[in-house]
Amino acid sequence: MRRRNAPIITENSQVYTFTRRALVLGAGQGLLAAALAGRMAYISIAENERYNLASDENRIQMRLMPPRRGWIVDRHGQPIAINRSDFRVDLIPDRLHDPDRILAELARLLELPADEIERIRAELKHAAGYQPVPVAENVPFEKYAAVTVRLPELPGVAPLRSFSRFYPDAAAVAHLVGYVGTPNRKEYEAENKIPLLITPGFKIGKEGLEKTMEQRLRGKPGAQRIEVTARGQLVRELSTLSDVSGQPLPLTIDGGLQTFAARRLGEESGSVVVIDCLTGDILCLASMPAYDPNSFTDGISQNEWKMLAEDERHPLINKALNGLYPPGSTFKPMVAMALLQAGIDPTARVNCPGGFQLGSRFFRCLGRHGPMTMHTALARSCNTYFYAMGRRAGIDVISAMGRRLGFGQKFDLPVVSQNYGTMPSAEWKERKYKDDWSQSDTLNTSIGQGYVIVNPLQLAVMSSRIASGLDLQPHLIRANRPAPQPLPFAKEHFETVRSGMWEVVNGAGTAGRSRLEIPGVEMGGKTGTAQVRRIVGSQRGQSGEWKYRDHGLFVCFAPTASPRYAASVVIEHGMGGARAAAPVAKDVLTYLFDKEKAMASLIKFEEQWGGTMAQRMEVRAQRWLAEKAAEKAALQNGGGGATR
């Protein structure tokens, strides 16, 4: 079959075949050479732009430089939160090839403690390649320099000069401004994973104004174009675009007053709120005890956090906004306004025999006051008057007035949260408890007990609205705003209530001992004492365990002649408004009129308490650590004994 048309093959025909086929192969080789040259031309000419870009993308990296945060300043331009330059060292997991060696080297250079190394190891294990793991912040310059000179032998290590947040007034502004920290995964994802959030050294606001005003404070990051090798080593810097720091944020707060109030609260757990009666500006929003926001900037240790979380005085809670208390008698100025609105004659008398009989129930007063007018009832805080008149006026008018003066309200403020409490009404009780409003509910409400709970800011707002007669809205951020409008109530009503509050401090009232010692400036106020739990037997919340004692409250304004400032002071478990809260209010208002006098009395107090706020916090922390250590030791000894 094969032979049928096979050609005759000779040596010559083979030479011919070879030459022909060799020429075919040679042509093929030439074609391939041309194809290769063409392919190369295509890659290097037609696609040159694309590959140039890719080559630059390889070698040039943008290194973001976190922007400096805008300052937070007080109403006089004094700094509340500023930036301090510091040095830090991070690890980039992607570029880390020999973590053990590098970590050992860093531990030696930076003198890292063992538990820090453990933390870094743990974070490295969970880190996504792009996210830097912080090694150390606030590194002293000598150690920082020691790392930078060894950088070529330390691939994956990124030293950086950055800025950290600093709060000169420390704990005094903690709850107000909050603190900053490294963004967590959730925050990173919430902002569409923008690379800035994972830039080493970048912090975002985690609490307070730092959190709510984040976008304004943040600024725009700078960028550095750097040339790097495939292993991530820096070859050289190409260009730098500087950052745009965030806008400064001016507050309505008076920094001096804020610090003074925080210091004056001393060892107590409580809050001070001061409002400007002309504008509604919040001059002071202090809550104590507090944490040091500076310690959060570098990341807080577990011990520190535990200590804060376990403290029964709740240093992590902003009591001025989130503390809720029955207002007690500090409620009465508002109730008095409601009574007047209901048409009750302020000169009408109610006899106080030591209480008020409603059906089979006797509602107690704190004393036998005899015949009382609105003026004397406010001055001496007679419950009987308010029981009787409150019942006559009815809950509807009281609860409408309460809301109008700020209770149960949430204010338009850049804060993380406000607990707005309860201003009860018949409709509210029906909704909440599916029950009818009763006369005794009205009686309890009239003296600020029962369902009523309020926060200290609301108390201050009430005080400022009564003091000014204006519909003041509290503000934290300084801005030009339209003048506040008057409240739609008769001027005489405000004057009647204000004169009762004048009597409280300056006449035969409950806070006589706290009158201002400044010539020509008088303070009006109202004390309040709120039960923490029901009266059991003879114990009236005036003794016994701290956490069951009554709260002391005080609302006030000054000067009475022409109100300029209004304030509320709440001292948790302070046992009484006159005893605990009014003296604080007196000193805080004194500060506004005579700083030196106020400071002199504060320094005396601080000597009694055992040092400045920072010193006392330090002592407390040491004591706590010692206690924990002792507990741990006892536990180990006990455990060891049991097993033996």
Next chain:
Amino acid sequence: MRGASFVPAPVATLPWGMLWIVLALGAAGVLALYSAAGGSFSPWAAFHAVRFTAFFCMALVISRFRTETFHDLTFVAYAGGICLLILTLMLGVIGGGARSWLELGFVRLQPSELMKPIIVLVIARFYARMPPKEIRRWAAIWPVGVFLGPPILLILLQPDLGTTMLIVLNTIALMFLAGLPLRLFIGSGIIVGAALPLVYSFLLLPHQQKRVLIFLDPEADPLGAGYHLTQSKIAIGSGGLFGKGFLNGTQSHLEYLPEQHTDFIFSAIAEEWGLVGGCVLIALFFLLVRWGMNVAIESKGRFERLTAAGLTLTIFFYLAINLMMVMGLAPVVGIPLPLVSYGGSAMLTVMICLGMLMAIDRGNKKDRRN
């Protein structure tokens, strides 16, 4: 030849055009390696120059042999090559995932490389001795399989697919030149085309399968196995028409381009010298191959003819596959660019091929003079 009166005959009869090409390629290698080391003769450029010179001299020595000597030594060399391959499997050094190297103390030898010219000799000798009319018979095919079988098996065991492929390709090309019926090549071409998917699924190891996949779509895995190819194309593409300039390649100097001193040296050269430099290099190689093919065509004896063609094709397949690989036209297989890449074994093989080609060329010229 006209200057024979001034220069000694052995020097004058050297194929100077081809030698200049070879020297230019070697120099290109030295330059590229000097740049790859960041402007330094160590660790590569100096050693490359020394090795090149040594092998170049060796090629000149080989060119003095008579072609009959190659013919007579063919089976001795074949037996020696097989022994070395067996020794490699037993005592070899593992590098790049295969046991391909024989550590000789002063040099690392890759016996599979030496096997390439030896197989050319074997095939050439086989067809040279075959009576012309046998060429269309079955007897012209199966003995090739017998000769090829043992070395191919031993090389596959290393495992070194790249070299195996080159040897098989070379042999097929040689059979084509030997005059086997055309329909065999067309027929088997169709069969191989149909069988490729089966080979891919059943014969290739996972890492080889991956290479093929990535060759088809390198951007799918730019940081993984496609990294080599992507970075190579970036190097060539970013070079543009005239390149970034000597010592200015960023892809190579910043180490983005892997294996820039061996398999991917062409990309490093293209990055610094651009399309112009790359085309000069391609042209030099083309001229060298064309010279080899001309030597083959001019040869009088069938053994010389086939040997010259086979040796030229060996050189050709090296550079063709390497160049196609760095430009993304072939999968990434570890094949260096002869004479330019850093590395001894490939250069040794190519220099042996060139030496023998020169010997055949000398024989041709002598015939012509006679």
